[in-house]
Amino acid sequence: MAYSSSLTDAEWEILEPLLPQILPKKKRTRPCDWTKREIIDGILYQLKNGCNWEDLPKDLPPYSTVYWHYKQWREAGVIEKLMGVLHGQVREQVKKKPKWTRLIIIDSQAVKNTCNASVDSKGFCFYKATNGIKRHLAVDTLGFPFFTHCTKADVSDDLGLLEMLTLNIDYFKSKPVNIPKITILLDHGYHIDALIEALEQVYPQIMTKIRFERSTKPSKQEKAAQGKSGFVPAVARWVIERSNAWMERCKSLVKNFERTLSHAETKINLCFVRLMLKRLAATS
Numbered sequence: 001m002a003y004s005s006s007l008t009d010a011e012w013e014i015l016e017p018l019l020p021q022i023l024p025k026k027k028r029t030r031p032c033d034w035t036k037r038e039i040i041d042g043i044l045y046q047l048k049n050g051c052n053w054e055d056l057p058k059d060l061p062p063y064s065t066v067y068w069h070y071k072q073w074r075e076a077g078v079i080e081k082l083m084g085v086l087h088g089q090v091r092e093q094v095k096k097k098p099k100w101t102r103l104i105i106i107d108s109q110a111v112k113n114t115c116n117a118s119v120d121s122k123g124f125c126f127y128k129a130t131n132g133i134k135r136h137l138a139v140d141t142l143g144f145p146f147f148t149h150c151t152k153a154d155v156s157d158d159l160g161l162l163e164m165l166t167l168n169i170d171y172f173k174s175k176p177v178n179i180p181k182i183t184i185l186l187d188h189g190y191h192i193d194a195l196i197e198a199l200e201q202v203y204p205q206i207m208t209k210i211r212f213e214r215s216t217k218p219s220k221q222e223k224a225a226q227g228k229s230g231f232v233p234a235v236a237r238w239v240i241e242r243s244n245a246w247m248e249r250c251k252s253l254v255k256n257f258e259r260t261l262s263h264a265e266t267k268i269n270l271c272f273v274r275l276m277l278k279r280l281a282a283t284s
Contacts, residue, residue: 003057005048005274006041010281015040018085024076034061042066047270050251074266083269086276087144093283094142100175101140105185105240108134108160109247110153112255121261123152133256133264135247136160138184141236143243144276146171148268150261157189158198166202172209182210185236188217247271 007015019036032039042060046053053063060066073079088098110125113132124131130153138147149164165172175182186192192212199206215237223229247253250271258264 003041003045005044007037007044007277008281011277012037014086014089014277014280018082022078022081022085024072024078032065034065039066039069043070043270044274047250047252047267047274050254050257074263079266079269079273083145083273083276086273086280087146090142090144090276090279091140093280096140096142097179100179101146101182102180103141103183103185103236104138104146105141105236106136106138106161106164106190107187107237107240107244108136108157109244110134111253114255114257116257116259118259121150121152121256121259121264123154125153128153133261134160135244135264135268136164137240137243137268138164139240139243141239143239143246145243145269145272148265148272150265150268152261158191158195161186161190161195162198162202165199169203169206172206173203175209181208184210184212185215186212187215187237190214246275250274 016037038061042056042063043066045051045056045060046066053067056063056066091101092098110128110130111132111134112130113122117132121133122131123133125134132153134151134153134155134157136147136149136151136157137145139145147164147168149160149167151160151163155163172182190212192214195212196207216235218226218228247268250267253267253271256264258267
């Protein structure tokens with residue numbers, strides 16, 4: 001039986017050729033009774049519907065088989081590699097460079113923890129009055145992430161951004177000189193001078209590769225001149241807010257149901273893998 005979370009034939013045609021290159025090599029054992037497509041359908045069902053693994057429908061593979069494969073792929077970094085490959089394909093589809101961009105939009109989102117979270121992933125964000133974690137995204141103009149990172153909610157936006165960029169500093173080190181500086185668009189919750197100082201300690205030439213820019217925030221007078229009131233989407237900033245809204249379509253991401261921060265990050269990456277597959281299949 002097909003579910004709304006299941007892969008379509010068009011999506012499977014895109015995904016199937018990538019698996020032999022990305023999946024870890026397995027010892028020669030008895031062949032699995034279930035196909036890779038059926039196992040992935042089970043993983044995606046749990047992602048979208050947010051059920052316990054034990055509650056997977058009986059016409060999908062046994063939950064122990066589905067979770068075992070998910071755990072193996074998570075530990076091998078398969079989902080992160082798959083997200084990178086699909087992101088490049090999505091960008092090529094709209095005539096953009098697959099790896100490099102001129103604009104990266106960064107923001108964080110605080111979400112509540114559940115009882116599953118461990119002590120190491122618990123923190124209280126006074127600004128958002130949220131006891132949970134923060135999800136940090138660095139997305140392109142399409143809304144798909146170059147980098148994702150999870151921290152405790154009591155970690156500041158500045159520190160979360162520093163951790164995310166430090167973990168991915170090789171991306172900026174390898175940027176060709178013939179490509180213009182990458183503009184990193186931030187909201188007014190970040191402190192640009194402190195970020196520059198901290199990043200230069202990690203990579204002294206970082207500011208030859210990137211530049212920071214604050215997003216515009218219309219004043220009350222500007223809103224009145226345009227005949228608008230209340231919330232007005234900021235130029236380009238709405239892209240990352242839409243990305244945060246995309247994640248909440250998956251019930252397993254409405255709150256943090258994962259035990260560790262790395263597991264929470266993998267779930268975010270899996271969500272964007274699913275979205276990019278839909279995008280690629282819709283226009284193929």
